[in-house]
Amino acid sequence: MKIAVAGTGYAGLVTAVCLAKIGHTVTCVDVDKEKINMLKKLKCPIYEDGLEELMVQCKNDIFYTTEYAEAYKNCNVIFIGVGTPEKEDGSANLEYVYKVCDEIKSCSRSDKVIVVKSTVPIGTNKKLELYMNNNSKYKFHFVSNPEFLSQGTAVRDTLNASRIVVGTNDNYSRKIMEELYRPLTKSPYNVPYLSMNRESAEMVKYASNDFLALKISYINEIANICEKTGANIDDVALSMGYDDRIGKKFLKAGMGYGGSCFPKDTKALYYLAKNLGYELKTVSSAIEVNLYQKQKLINKAKEDFGSLENKKVAVLGLSFKPGTDDLRESPAIDNVNMLLDYGAVVNVYDPISIDKFKKIYKNKINYYHNIDDTIKDCDFVFIITEWKEIVEYDLNKYKDLMNTAVVYDGRNCYNLDEVLEAGIKYYSIGR
Ligand SMILES: NC(=O)c1ccc[n+]([C@@H]2O[C@H](COP(=O)([O-])OP(=O)(O)OC[C@H]3O[C@@H](n4cnc5c(N)ncnc54)[C@H](O)[C@@H]3O)[C@@H](O)[C@H]2O)c1
Incomplete structure (x- = not known):
């Protein structure tokens, strides 16, 4: 099948490459020129295990462009994988989804099946379908196909998905979707395929x-x-x-x-x-609990040290979880902000996300590429992400390199007996 995918972020790119892997011809379109240029050179713009290798393996079946018409004109199915970030009031911002729809409408010269991969509020597919078919020469069929991949294991999660959920409203798109996903529902993948109405599919994702x-x-x-x-x-x-x-x-x-x-x-x-x-x-x-939890380390440090002004602090791990370079809503951001507000001097380390972090904090904090240099002469350490490099770090070095060996571990990385033996003052969660 000839497929276009709008949005080459964490969800869109993985979907596109996996669709190419199961035999479709895929054109990816993104407004981000830098990303598309990297992709054209077969360089993956995000850190995701196995993705770049699969891009190279499928290179003859996947194309990248910033031109909407080139992507949408000749395909019968278009996936939408653009962001749906939160608005100030907490609701989902659908402006990017609508923008893609407008672009599709202006480039289409035939009927299309539009598959919404982006996470959208219940009822959105129905609204989009009404919006697109109003005064249209061609028919647009909307399908809800929520994405369940987890960053860090996204390729595996897609090819060996726990389930494919497809919400349709008509037989035409139902048949197209069954055909599109047939390679994944058969051996060797055998992914369960669940068909339902669009509202249910939209709800499955949020639920x-x-x-x-x-x-x-x-x-x-x-x-x-x-x-x-x-x-x-x-x-x-x-x-x-x-x-x-x-x-x-x-x-x-x-x-x-x-x-x-x-x-x-x-x-x-x-x-x-x-x-x-x-x-x-x-x-x-x-x-509410999550907001409280993100402040636990800082509250404990304040309890122990009183003022944090001019305290030298090492923050280990910046991405929101290991295996990804994604910093969106990472507890590292909340904690670095609070440390800076309290006047602390902040050193940070992450094996993958340092450059992205630099773009946010510029010269307000100090950046390191190894743990030794990050913790040297520090008064205390915050562990935010359980990267292997941090979990396997030699505990004796905290005592050897720090001013005072105090570790606040937000991910329970270490064995309690071993930290005691290493002479570290250690606080972790729930132990
Ligand atoms: N990240 C995940 O793990 C994940 C998992 C499941 C579902 N989702 C959902 O998938 C959607 C996308 O999330 P993401 O993390 O991949 O976002 P992202 O921000 O990483 O990627 C979005 C991409 O869309 C591009 N874009 C914006 N406007 C465009 C346009 N008009 N045409 C083409 N491209 C355009 C952006 O440049 C960007 O590259 C969201 O709704 C999210 O909730 C994400």
Whole structure:
């Protein structure tokens, strides 16, 4: 099939490359010239395991352009994978999605199936279809096909997806989508294919993400009680996970979730429900707990040190989780902002995201490419992201290199006996 994908970000690019991998001819279009130039040279603009290799492998079946007409004119299916960030009031900003629709309409010379991969509020596909078919010579069929990939394992998550969810409103697009995804639903991939109406498909995405956010906030609250009672959250969570009604995943206590999805998708569903006259109390609690959790390290440091003015602090790990260079809503940003507000001198380290972080903070903080230099002569350390390099770091070096070996670990990276043995003053979450 000839397919176009609008938006070559974390979701769009992975979708495009995986569609090429299963035999389609794909043209990616993005407004970002720099990204498209890199892609044309087969250089991946984002850090995502295995993606660049797959781009190279599929190079004869995937094309990159900034010209809408080139992308949309000759294809029968167009995926929309542009951003839907949150607005100030918490609702989803659909301006980029509408922009792509306008571009598609102005370039189309035939009927199209438009597949919305971007996460959009329930009812959006129906609205877009009405908008596009108004005064149109051609027919636009809208399909909701939410994306469930997780950054860091995105290629694997797409080719071996837990499920493909497709919401359609007519037989024509239903058949096209079945054909498009047939290679993934057959051996060796055998991905379950779930067909439903568009509103249900749109809801599956929010309901899934918000459930995971709830699970994280729940275990974080249990961790907070563990701290006050002498229980150890690692033992508690591990034992809870053996119950397959609960499951092992998303039970790791820490300093809260970040990223481009959970924070905005919790707020968007809360906002949508509120507009329908329903208060989504579980989700609003998850949001509130997450805000509190992001401040735990700084509150503890203030309790221990009093003033943080002129304290020299190392922040280890900047991306919102390991395996990605994405800084959106990363707890590192909240914590560096608070440290700067309190007058601390901030050193930062990340194996992948340093250059992106530099674009935000410029010369306000100090940047390092290794942990030794970052922690040298520091008064305390914040661990924000559990990168392998940080988890496997030689604990004795904290004592050897720092002014005072005080470590506030927001990701429970170290064994409690080992930190004690290394002579570190150590605070982690729920232990
Ligand atoms: N990142 C994820 O892990 C993930 C997972 C599931 C779902 N999603 C959803 O997918 C959507 C995209 O998220 P993302 O993280 O990939 O965003 P992103 O910001 O990484 O990528 C969006 C891309 O769209 C491009 N763009 C903007 N306007 C355009 C236009 N008119 N034409 C073509 N390209 C245009 C931007 O330049 C950018 O490259 C969001 O709705 C998000 O909620 C993301």
